[in-house]
């Protein structure tokens with residue numbers, strides 16, 4: 364096929380009107396439209412506004428996304444009563460005893476389980492907050508999980524309790540795992556469903572962030588069966604990394620990193636902050652970076668990338684301190700580390716981010732906008748500084764959605780990356796925003812220097828491309844074919 368339009372090559376030259384000749388799974392020529400038409404007169408011509416290297420979502424949870432596609436969608440709901448009504452409607456349609464799952468709500472407080480008990484007395488109900496750092500469960504769900512007044516708080520989590528010590532049904536951080544462990548196990552089907560949905564949105568690759576340990580076996584099976592609908596860069600969970608070896612397989616799987624969590628999230632007040640929250644507390648460390656030197660040194664020695672979730676100002680600072688300590692030992696931490704979210708950065712720490720791979724999710728800024736002023740006014744100016752990151756020497760910016768926390772929505776992510784919804788926040792220019800979506804995510808994985816490079820449109824490149832009209836992906840080139848997007 365011969366693709367014609369404005370081509371963003373990311374080979375050091377500016378975007379230009381050109382044609383791209385794709386033969387099988389390779390780009391074989393990029394050049395002037397008339398010249399390539401003359402050279403390939405029989406080629407099928409496809410015209411579109413932009414042609415770019417294929418889209419990456421640099422931070423997704425594909426298994427959770429697959430599950431979210433099946434579950435009650437509570438995004439945008441901030442009223443527990445409305446959630447209870449939606450649960451009651453689902454209960455009426457499901458046989459008693461079946462789990463009602465859902466997620467996406469943001470509440471101001473921590474409601475107790477009574478409203479859910481009334482809405483679904485015969486069904487266990489388990490609902491996750493939008494940021495995935497808290498959950499709301501009813502009595503049936505707690506009973507199935509064996510959680511009662513005698514259950515101690517797990518490490519890194521809290522079971523909220525009433526005056527008499529009974530669990531209220533609201534669970535923070537790793538306390539939610541107590542109920543999650545009692546759920547019918549998800550499987551390969553949900554993982555594949557999540558990946559297939561991302562492919563249908565125009566992505567050619569995703570960076571999967573810290574799926575549960577058993578999912579590593581499923582993704583290996585899917586790759587071995589040549590069933591992956593896009594290329595998958597995979598991180599192993601820090602707690603149970605399992606088989607450690609990094610590397611790419613012909614089925615499109617690249618195991619590259621180990622995922623750590625320095626802290627929680629803002630809307631659950633578990634992001635680890637330098638300043639206290641208005642109601643007290645400063646959030647909490649999960650995988651505490653102050654104690655992670657040996658674990659992370661081992662990750663580096665095994666050739667894997669330490670990938671650190673860090674949202675609060677304190678979490679970001681402690682990850683930077685960890686990097687400095689490892690560098691002082693002669694380990695290549697600055698070149699290899701990745702920090703995910705980097706949502707709140709104090710002025711003192713901003714210059715320390717130079718040279719790092721920084722993975723940001725512009726849609727979170729819009730979703731958090733209202734919460735920011737209320738939950739942590741002291742940190743508002745420290746929030747969502749990716750426009751400033753881009754100006755740091757050597758910083759490598761990556762764009763993602765964090766699905767299911769936000770919907771994978773390329774036009775929205777691109778728009779917000781350029782115009783952050785927070786007063787005073789600096790955005791990226793279009794080329795920098797696109798680079799963070801289609802080029803740099805391939806570069807940080809080393810894919811731009813493979814035999815058939817990704818992340819560039821040039822002769823010899825692998826033909827994983829996204830075609831656009833008016834800022835919206837409309838088709839992708841994948842495995843030698845052109846797929847129109849729904």
Ligand SMILES: [Zn+2]
Pocket residue numbers: 422423424572765
């Ligand atoms: Zn995430």
